[in-house]
Amino acid sequence: MSSARTGLGLLVALAFLYICARAALVPLTHDEAATFQTYVLTGNYLPYLAHWDAGNHLLTTAVARGSYLLFGSEPLALRGFSALCFLLWGWYALRFTRLLDQAVFRIALFMALLLTPFVLEFFALFRGYGPSLAFLLMALFHAVRLATEARRMDLVLSLIAMLLACAASLSLIMLWCMLVAGSAAVLLRNQRRDATSWAALLLFGFLPLLLAAHYSFELSARGLLYFGTDDGLLAGTMASLANWVLGVGHPLVGAMLMLMPIPLGAWALRVGRHRLVIGALLLLILGELLGRFILAQAFGVLYPQDRTAMHLVPLLLMLFGFSIAALAQERPWLKWSALFLFALPIRTVFELNLDRTAYWPEQAIPAEVFNAVTERKAHSARPLLISGYHQHAAVWAYGSMRRNGSLPMLDVIGFPQPTCDLMLIDRSYFEVPQGFSVVAEAPHGKLALMQRDSPLATNIAMDTVIRIQPTDAEFSELLVAEDAAWLAEGCLIEIDAVLRSEAMPMDLRLVVELKDADGASLHYDVVDAQRIRAHWQGDAWREIRRVPAHQGAARLVCYFWNPQRHAFSADRVQVKAHRMHQP
Known part of the structure; x- marks a missing residue:
């Protein structure tokens, strides 16, 4: 047993090192970079107060803000929390699988959970999906312990873990509802009347759940829950998971494979072995699927797919593992079905890399x-x-x-x-x-x-230099060109500025706008200075923007827009308009 534990511990350590290497070396994806620029860099990330977007995974954003202030904007600094959560994921995967008696099922399920294709790489990304799964596994483990031992500490740990899971990803809100309801049912069954347990359920369960539900409806009302599918549970949700986790591209075949643990679990319930775990997993999976169906049919909410349905993967894997372990008590030959679980880490090994994500x-x-x-x-x-x-x-x-x-x-x-x-x-x-x-x-x-192959041909049509004294004005004009013949041909606007501001970050935006004779906008382009540099202390900003050719173009204006009215100055701003020569 000790040698097996040592081997599993070594596997976790190696996987963690791989996760850390990916977190440090794989270039950021769009969602990660956008979250950094919108929420982490500005420090404005709290729900209801910050920019509304479902991509703001609150827990990971908040931790990344602190990490950014301490360690800077390096990829590992932003992704470090997700990587650390992999250790929590591995620990609770180990604790869950230790409930199984036979070593073959215990090891197979542990390796399948630890090295699940597609799931694994999210522990190396600055997104909430990986941490949410780690806290979900923690919540479920202590929920099982609560049902068997009725200890207050398990109640508190389960509720806090589920709260953190949904703070990392609101996709788990359906499971959160069921876990809170299940916790209340356990307290009622055991006739627990102590105020502490019910206060914990209220403080860490019902109240934050209601707040999260309201926030979710607000996101939906703003049309921000746009990622999903209208292909249904089979062809949409389950087929997408089969594609990424199993590598099965056929929608129907993939969906059937993903759903196979459900009838296995129903069959295993009559055996009696692991009945609590199997029954709980069945309720969670079926409740999640039924809830998603109701939301889609009654409210038009899209079905989750791939990363937003990823929480179903560990539930289905555990249901499969515990079910075949129970059935093998009567049919020993079923232990060979554990080989299906070993297929997942093998697939992961063949996809190892340090330069890209599978999804993006x-x-x-x-x-x-x-x-x-x-x-x-x-x-x-x-x-x-x-x-x-x-x-x-x-x-x-x-x-x-x-x-x-x-x-x-x-x-x-x-x-x-x-x-x-x-x-x-x-x-x-x-x-x-x-x-x-x-x-x-x-x-x-x-x-x-x-x-x-052939360089762009341009010549300078306008060249002006200005100085901006310290100001908090909302608009600072840089260049205006009116009724010039070259405006309709298209041009390039070059900016060479030296900026200063005590604001960190400074919300200053460069705007280039083209209008017709009636003042209607033909072209509008904006560049945000805080996406280029967090601190401006006499630093240079060299930028170039393209103004497309537009018949009827009459007025070109280039200016700084200062929406937050931050105090700033510019020692020097040179603006050049490059006239385009058509080949």
Whole structure:
């Protein structure tokens, strides 16, 4: 037994090191970068007070804010909490599987939980899904202990763990409802009348659950619960899990495989072995599926899929493991079915990497791409105009910030379009415009940096230099061009500024707007300074923005917008308008 525990402990340690390596080395994804810029960088993340978005996974955002203040914006600093939660996940996976008598089932289920494909990589991401699963497993373990031993400490630990699980991901709110109701049922069954237990249930259960439910409805009312599927539980929810976890692409076959533990569990209930765990898992899974069906049919809420349905994976795995362990008491040959569990960690081993996520490979912008841009920037008289997809904008801004804000922001308008010096593009999804060649490529092959074969031809149409004295004005005009013939042909606006502000971060935005003779907006482009640098203390900001060709263009204006009225100054602001020459 001691050698087996040592082996499992070594496996957890190796997996944790792998998770930490991924957390440090895999480039950030869009959701991670956007959450960092919107909530962590600003420190404004509390529900009802902050920007409304379902991507604000409150627990991980709050921890990342503290980590950012202590350790900076390194990927490992942002993802460290998720990585640490993997240890909690491993510990409670071990405690749960120790309830099984036979070593083969215990080891197989433990390895399947610890190294589940798709699930594993979320412990190395700055998202709430990994931590939510760790706290869910903790909550379920202590809920089982509560049902068998009726100890107050198990009640408190279960409620707090479930509260933290839903604070990390609201996708678990249905399970939270059932766990709180189940805890109340256990107290009533055991005729517990002590005020402490009921106060704990109220404080850590009912009250935060009601608040979370209200917040969820507010998100839904704002149309922010947009990620999901209307394909139903089988073709949508279960098929998506089968695709990512099992690698089964056929929707019906995948859904049937994912649901197989349910009839197995119903069959195992009559045996009597592990009846409490099997019954509880069945209730949770069926309650979750029924609740999702009701929400979809009655309120039009989309069914969860892949990452938002991921909490079903450990429940189904445990139901399968405990069910076959119980049935094997009568049919010993069923122990061979444990081999199905070993298939999951084997699949994970074949997918190990340190450069991308399985779910968002095209969003991983490697250092080689940033280095290639930096090298070309050194030989360019003006900032390089880089075109990219809008899903890459936040990731690119994060990469530029990590390089002291030295790179201009992506031009995402009208992507893909050929008016640029460099283009960041997923060639498997977009058709590349003519006249571009690859200069750098991501290891996963989903993303390439391409350079224009013939340089853009421009000449300077306007060049002005101003100084902005300390001010908290909402608008500071930089350049105005009216009724110029070149406005309709398209142009590039280059900004070279030296900014100062005590605000950290400073919410200052560069706006470039093109209007027609009637004042109607033809083009509007905005770049947020706080996405480039958190602190501006005499630092340079060099930016370039593209203004597309528009017939009827009459007025071009470039200005700083200061919506929070932060005090700032600019020692020097040079603005150039580059007239475009059409080939």
